[in-house]
Amino acid sequence: MDLLFYSLLLQLSSIAAIAFFTENKKASAAAHLLLAAGLITGFITTLTAVLTSNFILKDMNVFGISTSLFRFDALGLYFLCIIQLVAIPTTIYSYSYLKHYIEKGKSVKSNLVFYAVLLTSTQMVVVSNHAILFLICWEVMSTSAYLGMIFEKEKKDVQTGAFYYLVMSHAVVFLLYVFFFFLHNQTNSWLFSNFHLSPDAGKLFIILYALGLIAFGMKAGFMPFHFWLPRAHPIAPTVFSAFLSGIIIKMGIYGILRTFQFLNPTPEWLGWLVLSVSMISAIYGVWYALAQHDIKRLLAYHSVENIGIIGIGIGVGFIGSAYHSVPIQVLGFGGALLHTLNHAVFKSLLFVGSGVIYQNLGTRNIELMGGLVHYGKYFVVLFLIGSIAISGIPPFNGFISEFIIYNSFFTTAKELKNYYPLLMLISAVGLAFVGGLAVACFTKINSIMFLGKERKEVKHFNISFYEYLSLGIFALLCVAIGFYPQPFIVIVNKVLTEGFIPAASSFSLLNINWYLLSIIFISASVGIILIFLWKRSIQKKYGRRISSAWGCGYEGLNPRMQYTASSYADELNEISKTALVYHKKVDKQKEIFPLKGKFESHSEDLADNKILLPAFRNFSSFVSRIRFLSYTDIRYYIAFILIIITIYSLIAFLWK
Amino acid sequence: MEVVQILQGIISLILILGLSPLFVGLVNKQKAIYTGRAGASILQPYYELKKLMKKETINANSSSFISTIAPLINLIAVAAAAAMLPISFARPLISFEGDIILFAYMLGLARFFQVLAAMDIGSSFEGMGAAREATFAVFAEPIFFFTIGSIAFISGFTSIYDIYHSIRLDNISFVVFIIVCSISVFILAVTECSRMPVDDPNTHLELTMIHEVMILDNSGIDLFLYQYSSYIKLFIYVILEASFFYPFAVQSYTLGIIIFVVVIIILSAALAAVETVTSRFKMKNIPHYLLFATAIGILNLLIYTFTK
Numbered sequence: 001m002d003l004l005f006y007s008l009l010l011q012l013s014s015i016a017a018i019a020f021f022t023e024n025k026k027a028s029a030a031a032h033l034l035l036a037a038g039l040i041t042g043f044i045t046t047l048t049a050v051l052t053s054n055f056i057l058k059d060m061n062v063f064g065i066s067t068s069l070f071r072f073d074a075l076g077l078y079f080l081c082i083i084q085l086v087a088i089p090t091t092i093y094s095y096s097y098l099k100h101y102i103e104k105g106k107s108v109k110s111n112l113v114f115y116a117v118l119l120t121s122t123q124m125v126v127v128s129n130h131a132i133l134f135l136i137c138w139e140v141m142s143t144s145a146y147l148g149m150i151f152e153k154e155k156k157d158v159q160t161g162a163f164y165y166l167v168m169s170h171a172v173v174f175l176l177y178v179f180f181f182f183l184h185n186q187t188n189s190w191l192f193s194n195f196h197l198s199p200d201a202g203k204l205f206i207i208l209y210a211l212g213l214i215a216f217g218m219k220a221g222f223m224p225f226h227f228w229l230p231r232a233h234p235i236a237p238t239v240f241s242a243f244l245s246g247i248i249i250k251m252g253i254y255g256i257l258r259t260f261q262f263l264n265p266t267p268e269w270l271g272w273l274v275l276s277v278s279m280i281s282a283i284y285g286v287w288y289a290l291a292q293h294d295i296k297r298l299l300a301y302h303s304v305e306n307i308g309i310i311g312i313g314i315g316v317g318f319i320g321s322a323y324h325s326v327p328i329q330v331l332g333f334g335g336a337l338l339h340t341l342n343h344a345v346f347k348s349l350l351f352v353g354s355g356v357i358y359q360n361l362g363t364r365n366i367e368l369m370g371g372l373v374h375y376g377k378y379f380v381v382l383f384l385i386g387s388i389a390i391s392g393i394p395p396f397n398g399f400i401s402e403f404i405i406y407n408s409f410f411t412t413a414k415e416l417k418n419y420y421p422l423l424m425l426i427s428a429v430g431l432a433f434v435g436g437l438a439v440a441c442f443t444k445i446n447s448i449m450f451l452g453k454e455r456k457e458v459k460h461f462n463i464s465f466y467e468y469l470s471l472g473i474f475a476l477l478c479v480a481i482g483f484y485p486q487p488f489i490v491i492v493n494k495v496l497t498e499g500f501i502p503a504a505s506s507f508s509l510l511n512i513n514w515y516l517l518s519i520i521f522i523s524a525s526v527g528i529i530l531i532f533l534w535k536r537s538i539q540k541k542y543g544r545r546i547s548s549a550w551g552c553g554y555e556g557l558n559p560r561m562q563y564t565a566s567s568y569a570d571e572l573n574e575i576s577k578t579a580l581v582y583h584k585k586v587d588k589q590k591e592i593f594p595l596k597g598k599f600e601s602h603s604e605d606l607a608d609n610k611i612l613l614p615a616f617r618n619f620s621s622f623v624s625r626i627r628f629l630s631y632t633d634i635r636y637y638i639a640f641i642l643i644i645i646t647i648y649s650l651i652a653f654l655w656k
Numbered sequence: 657m658e659v660v661q662i663l664q665g666i667i668s669l670i671l672i673l674g675l676s677p678l679f680v681g682l683v684n685k686q687k688a689i690y691t692g693r694a695g696a697s698i699l700q701p702y703y704e705l706k707k708l709m710k711k712e713t714i715n716a717n718s719s720s721f722i723s724t725i726a727p728l729i730n731l732i733a734v735a736a737a738a739a740m741l742p743i744s745f746a747r748p749l750i751s752f753e754g755d756i757i758l759f760a761y762m763l764g765l766a767r768f769f770q771v772l773a774a775m776d777i778g779s780s781f782e783g784m785g786a787a788r789e790a791t792f793a794v795f796a797e798p799i800f801f802f803t804i805g806s807i808a809f810i811s812g813f814t815s816i817y818d819i820y821h822s823i824r825l826d827n828i829s830f831v832v833f834i835i836v837c838s839i840s841v842f843i844l845a846v847t848e849c850s851r852m853p854v855d856d857p858n859t860h861l862e863l864t865m866i867h868e869v870m871i872l873d874n875s876g877i878d879l880f881l882y883q884y885s886s887y888i889k890l891f892i893y894v895i896l897e898a899s900f901f902y903p904f905a906v907q908s909y910t911l912g913i914i915i916f917v918v919v920i921i922i923l924s925a926a927l928a929a930v931e932t933v934t935s936r937f938k939m940k941n942i943p944h945y946l947l948f949a950t951a952i953g954i955l956n957l958l959i960y961t962f963t964k
Contacts (some may be wrong), residue, residue, distance in 0.1 A: 059823065141663050371778070373720040380720075393765045406757045407814070413814040420682045421809040428809070429801045432760065439764055443771040443790055452778025453718045460808065469850040516752050520736065527732045528725075531881075538877045539713050548875050549716035563775070563783025571791040575943075 003045045005062055008123060010038035014116045018109050024102045031112050031278075032078065032095040034521040035119065039091060042123070045467050050077050050491055053498060071129035071193055074297040074495040075261070078337065079126040079254050082490075086344045087119055088244045093352045094239040094469035100359055105476035108306035114148035115239065122247060126254060131180040131190045138176065138251075145248060149236040161235035168218055168228040175215035182208055184264065195262040205263060212259035220252025222311060223281040224607040226304045230288075233300035234364065238355025241296060246348035246453045250340050253310055257333070260314075261500065264321050271318030273571060278311025279430045286437040286609070289567045290444070291582055291603035294364045295354045298445065302390065305434060306343040309405065310336045312431065316408045325415050330496055331408035334509045339401035342389070342481060346398065348473035349386035352467070353379070357449070360461045366445055366565050369402035371454035375461035380450045382471040387442040392435050397481035400488075405431065407512065439571075444568045453559040483521050486514045566601050573603070665739070665749030672738045675888030676891035677701035677884070679924060686928035706878055713876030718778040726773030727881035729900060733766035734885040734892070741895045742817045744902070754814045760800055763892075763942070766885065767793055774870035785869035788939065792847055792854070792866070795946035799844045802953030803837040804896065810960070820899040829963045836956040840901045842926075843949035845893030847942075849886065852931040854942055870901070871964065894923050
């Protein structure tokens with residue numbers, strides 16, 4: 001495992017490279033090369049460790065020193081694998097992304113340093129075994145993400161958006177401190193490997209769960225704590241928003257799974273709570289995504305949706321844990337774990353794609369795009385693969401994980417009988433509803449951005465080799481997991497059976513015949529190719545030509561007459577209008593020959609406007625009421641601190 | 657045994673793919689008779705497909721590779737869904753635990769590309785059709801799960817073949833449950849296949865169409881592929897409906913096939929009758945119609961669960 005630490009050092013050495021080269025261009029090239037090399041060696045080490053079951057659970061030697069600060073168990077290594085796998089193409093994209101800024105004469109060094117620190121600290125988070133080390137790495141991760149986010153700090157919306165992220169991170173860390181102190185108090189240890197509590201602990205068990213779920217759930221972006229996602233993602237540099245959505249929010253999922261490992265078996269109502277909150281998150285996220293016009297904001301809402309889908313799997317797993325049922329746990333947690341990987345892959349693909357579009361067009365508003373397929377055909381193909389995957393449609397990876405989650409519903413209904421079939425059916429309908437909305441949303445953005453005619457003149461649409469490489473790796477992963485899921489399922493199954501679920505050998509994810517799915521998908525693809533060839537020969541025989549589109553005899557069709565994103569989603573948005581979140585204003589035309597009209601629509605976030613912002617406002621007005629204690633002289637504050645410490649010490653002294 | 661099963665599956669698939677235009681011909685013929693016309697021969701859809709194949713293909717000037725591949729993916733996805741359906745007691749070609757999910761999502765794949773291909777033209781007509789298709793699909797998806805999905809959850813089987821063959825007629829509340837389910841499936845079929853009263857396949861006004869307006873700018877082999885896959889799709893939903901009656905066959909192959917044929921003829925008569933007596937709904941009312949189907953699905957399920 002020393003190799004892994006060498007790879008981390010190699011990644012950190014990129015910071016030295018940045019300091020060494022004065023010229024931005026050289027520094028960026030050297031730093032990215034070192035980062036990529038470090039990530040690739042790290043990834044190979046992690047993957048071999050997972051495949052050979054080379055897990056180290058307690059004491060290990062790091063550079064010859066025995067320490068229990070780190071632990072390489074199956075769950076940690078799985079997340080480490082995801083981080084490194086996704087970070088490689090993101091780093092490749094980062095090189096080409098920063099080149100645009102270097103050409104504009106902006107210094108990118110600080111951004112690169114934050115990126116390197118973010119990468120290494122995130123990898124450290126999942127292997128740390130000591131609670132304090134975990135918290136330090138977690139804090140470094142959150143802070144470096146914040147610092148990277150404010151790359152264009154002169155813009156006002158960047159400042160506010162990033163501020164929401166910062167507030168969220170601090171709230172999370174505060175809750176985590178309490179969480180780990182309680183755990184330490186109960187188990188007399190700081191080590192993750194020693195943390196374990198059973199429901200006999202009574203009230204504390206529930207309090208700990210509440211703390212863990214709220215803290216990690218906030219990081220993951222479950223409703224109603226998703227407020228930071230649609231604010232922070234659009235303003236962050238694309239590299240950071242891709243990493244944020246692909247990896248950082250997954251750290252919340254990692255935390256929730258660790259919480260489960262510390263505290264199990266779970267009570268059943270908790271499973272239902274997680275399941276219903278996740279279901280609401282999924283529906284809520286995709287519903288709001290449908291009303292968005294800003295591509296990055298839209299993708300941010302889709303993160304809420306997908307985190308919801310992962311949460312559904314976890315919720316089912318919790319229910320299985322309450323009944324000590326192995327198949328339910330394996331399918332529920334298995335679906336969640338695989339969807340974590342899948343979402344990391346396709347969401348990063350989509351974010352990188354949106355970054356490429358933004359670089360070329362200078363706008364994130366999809367209403368101003370259109371017809372891009374005529375400029376970058378292969379780019380559209382790659383983006384489309386990501387879109388199909390995220391909608392959960394076969395034959396790509398999104399389908400595989402949703403398939404496992406559906407199977408977990410079926411198995412729960414079968415195992416637990418009674419009123420469970422009904423409840424599980426409702427969950428399945430919810431997931432199908434989410435799938436339908438996701439299809440509506442992704443057909444919307446693909447067709448408005450890429451198809452038809454360009455609504456605004458496209459001056460240039462260049463995609464560099466590195467951008468294609470990065471997108472290509474992501475797309476290849478989507479296709480590979482979809483068409484040949486077996487090896488990925490083997491890994492997920494290994495994670496579940498080795499240490500995560502107690503006594504899980506009786507049921508395995510491999511009970512599902514994954515080869516059959518591969519055969520179906522491959523033969524369907526062969527069928528498509530055959531029909532394509534047949535169609536070609538027919539067209540050769542009877543001819544094919546290009547002509548203008550049908551306009552009821554009207555020849556003057558122009559790009560502005562095309563369907564827009566608002567009109568496409570209008571019928572669905574009309575429904576949410578009743579929930580007071582979608583506003584539309586149309587100027588009624590009175591003349592027979594109307595000249596000028598106006599239309600505007602905007603959507604508001606219900607949870608934001610009705611719950612969170614009023615709560616913040618109340619809190620700040622409460623705080624302003626105790627302002628009488630605010631002084632300009634620092635000595636007063638030191639005095640306050642001394643007084644507080646004295647009171648605490650007195651209490652502690654008297655307690656004994 | 658294995659080989660026989662695969663052969664049976666292949667024969668079923670060929671039957672479904674081959675007979676689907678005939679069903680449409682049957683519906684059209686009966687519709688003509690009900691309205692007092694002689695009507696075209698029931699083989700007319702075959703002639704039309706043959707005619708389309710020999711026509712020149714015209715693509716709109718703003719179309720891209722999406723228009724080229726969408727009809728192919730559409731047909732293959734629908735055919736793959738068709739391969740999961742049983743005819744009588746023959747095990748379908750694709751049959752495994754959980755194929756009900758693959759079935760629903762394969763139709764989703766077909767829809768995804770149909771909508772993209774419509775938007776590829778860049779005309780408002782296609783845009784309207786695509787937006788409607790996407791919207792109604794959101795409401796139609798839950799109906800499928802509340803009907804066939806609910807039988808899956810109740811019986812514990814997750815393969816379409818097993819789901820249908822788990823239906824037993826000895827429990828009266830279950831029989832009622834199945835009958836109401838079949839009504840919901842009928843509404844679903846009408847919506848998904850763009851028939852009356854949701855969509856009028858014979859209208860001449862682009863503004864009021866859903867499916868027909870999406871393929872407005874297609875011709876020749878592309879239109880052939882779209883039309884053929886829409887025929888198959890209608891037949892798929894008819895088989896979903898007809899399969900509810902297999903329990904009457906009591907494990908006999910020939911009886912199963914007779915029931916299949918009889919039910920399909922009855923259904924074509926029903927579809928023709930509905931299309932003769934009703935007119936198309938207002939677009940605004942279609943979600944209500946679909947929610948009605950969902951609501952009776954839920955109610956039905958609740959009643960079954962609590963009377964069991």
